[in-house]
Each structure stands twice: as structure tokens, then as C-alpha cells.
Amino acid sequence: LPFHLYASQAQRHVVPCSSAEDVLAGLLDAIIDRVADILEIAQHDIDTLSREIFVSEPRAKRNYNDILSRIGRGYALISQARESLVSFGRLVGFVARPSDLKIPKSAERGFKTITRDITALSDHASFLANNINFVLDATLGLISNEQNSIIKIFSVAAVVFLPPTLIASIYGMNFDFMPELSWIYGYPMALGLMVLFAVLPYFFFKYRGWL
Incomplete structure (x- = not known):
């Protein structure tokens, strides 16, 4: 050119x-x-x-x-x-x-x-x-x-679902003597605990500004 x-x-x-x-x-x-x-x-x-x-x-x-x-x-x-x-x-x-x-x-x-x-x-x-x-x-x-943002989301999700998973694992054990199994409010109590311990970490992370 x-x-x-x-x-x-x-x-x-x-x-x-x-x-x-x-x-x-x-x-x-x-x-x-x-x-x-x-x-x-x-x-x-x-x-x-x-x-x-x-x-x-x-x-x-x-x-x-x-x-x-x-x-x-x-x-x-x-x-x-x-x-x-x-x-x-x-x-x-x-x-x-x-x-x-x-x-x-x-x-x-x-x-x-x-x-x-x-x-x-x-x-x-x-x-x-x-x-x-x-x-x-x-x-x-x-x-x-x-x-890093994607990894942070996965990390927070793992922490949020860890306590409910722990509670579900405890009440999923096959022991003969577990008093809560015969209790009429045992199932709602377990569900309530799982929801509670899933929500608490979420609000804690929101309060600290990590989400």
C-alpha cells in the first residue's frame, strides 16, 4: 500500500x-x-x-x-x-x-x-x-x-448445608435406643433444627458482608 x-x-x-x-x-x-x-x-x-x-x-x-x-x-x-x-x-x-x-x-x-x-x-x-x-x-x-466469587458461593453453600446434614446424619443412625424416634414432635423438631441451623449461617454471612 x-x-x-x-x-x-x-x-x-x-x-x-x-x-x-x-x-x-x-x-x-x-x-x-x-x-x-x-x-x-x-x-x-x-x-x-x-x-x-x-x-x-x-x-x-x-x-x-x-x-x-x-x-x-x-x-x-x-x-x-x-x-x-x-x-x-x-x-x-x-x-x-x-x-x-x-x-x-x-x-x-x-x-x-x-x-x-x-x-x-x-x-x-x-x-x-x-x-x-x-x-x-x-x-x-x-x-x-x-x-473467587464462584468458589465463595460454593463455600458458603457448603457451610450453610453442613449443620442440617449433621442433624440428618445423627437421626439417620440405626441405634436401638433413640428417644426422639418415639416422640410425637421428634420429626418436626428435627426439621426445625435443620432449617434454623441453615438460616443462621446465611444471616451471619450477610451481616458480615461476605455475600
């Missing part, structure tokens, strides 16, 4: 192309502009992910597999952009090094502008990489919190 863009601009005489150095500077400038567009797209994707994770979507509707896949694709794209910028920085540094050959003024100015653009875009790519790492850490933290 940058080559086609530069070729169309050169045909319209929008960019200098009177020497090999001018052509190289124009091509590199078009490529750096393309990298800048890619980083802008990556930043938009990161902003969209941040809104989905922290603001808009309820937790129950989030597809964390899709979010992690998008984070991975975004990180790979930013890594490729950073690698490309490093390669182009070395290329421009090699071309603009002092030598016996005179570089046209327009190309020299172009190489200096490209060097500044590469430095700025490299810093921006590093900033985006830090942002996407933060989004990844936040996503993993939310996943861990949801897993």
Missing part, C-alpha cells in the same frame, strides 16, 4: 522524485505513515477493549476468550510495528551517515523528518505496549475475581 501511494503521488508530482535518494526518502515516509496508521488502529482497539472491560458490558455478558484473543492480536501487531520501526531506524541511520556522496537537500531534510517520526512512533508503540499489558493484567484479574 505505501508503494502504490507513493507511486500515485510521484505521478502527480506531489512529492520529489528526481533522484534515488528522493525516491527512497519518499518511500520510507509513506511506509512510516502506514505504520502510524497501524498504531492508531491498535490504539483504537485498546480503547475499545478498555471500555468493554471496565465500563459497558456486564460481567455475565463478557466473553473473556474473545477479549484475550483480541489482546493477543493487538500485542502481536504492536510488536511487529515496533520491530519495523527499529529496522527502519537503522536503515535511515545507515543512509544518512556521513559519506563522500552528496545527498540532495530535499532528501536530507526528508531523512531527518523520518528519523524524528520513527523516534516518536517508537515511543508511542512502547506506550501502547504498556497499555495493552495493563489491559491484559486487568482482564486476568477480573477473571480471577469471578472465579
Whole structure:
């Protein structure tokens, strides 16, 4: 795409192309502009992910597999952009090094502008990489919190049903002498105890704010 863009601009005489150095500077400038567009797209994707994770979507509707896949694709794209910028920085540094050959003024100015653009875009790519790492850490933290909430619910349910299970186990023993078995209120008393000892832990957990 940058080559086609530069070729169309050169045909319209929008960019200098009177020497090999001018052509190289124009091509590199078009490529750096393309990298800048890619980083802008990556930043938009990161902003969209941040809104989905922290603001808009309820937790129950989030597809964390899709979010992690998008984070991975975004990180790979930013890594490729950073690698490309490093390669182009070395290329421009090699071309603009002092030598016996005179570089046209327009190309020299172009190489200096490209060097500044590469430095700025490299810093921006590093900033985006830090942002996407933060989004990844936040996503993993939310996943861990949801897993802990589920485990907490199961733990509370186990504690709530433990006393009724104990009472039912006691009165399910096959002993010959159990006075409550022949008592007319034995069965309602056992049911009442099971309900009571199931409700008490529930209200205790609600009072402590664990639910």
C-alpha cells in the first residue's frame, strides 16, 4: 500500500522524485505513515477493549476468550510495528551517515523528518505496549475475581448445608435406643433444627458482608 501511494503521488508530482535518494526518502515516509496508521488502529482497539472491560458490558455478558484473543492480536501487531520501526531506524541511520556522496537537500531534510517520526512512533508503540499489558493484567484479574466469587458461593453453600446434614446424619443412625424416634414432635423438631441451623449461617454471612 505505501508503494502504490507513493507511486500515485510521484505521478502527480506531489512529492520529489528526481533522484534515488528522493525516491527512497519518499518511500520510507509513506511506509512510516502506514505504520502510524497501524498504531492508531491498535490504539483504537485498546480503547475499545478498555471500555468493554471496565465500563459497558456486564460481567455475565463478557466473553473473556474473545477479549484475550483480541489482546493477543493487538500485542502481536504492536510488536511487529515496533520491530519495523527499529529496522527502519537503522536503515535511515545507515543512509544518512556521513559519506563522500552528496545527498540532495530535499532528501536530507526528508531523512531527518523520518528519523524524528520513527523516534516518536517508537515511543508511542512502547506506550501502547504498556497499555495493552495493563489491559491484559486487568482482564486476568477480573477473571480471577469471578472465579473467587464462584468458589465463595460454593463455600458458603457448603457451610450453610453442613449443620442440617449433621442433624440428618445423627437421626439417620440405626441405634436401638433413640428417644426422639418415639416422640410425637421428634420429626418436626428435627426439621426445625435443620432449617434454623441453615438460616443462621446465611444471616451471619450477610451481616458480615461476605455475600
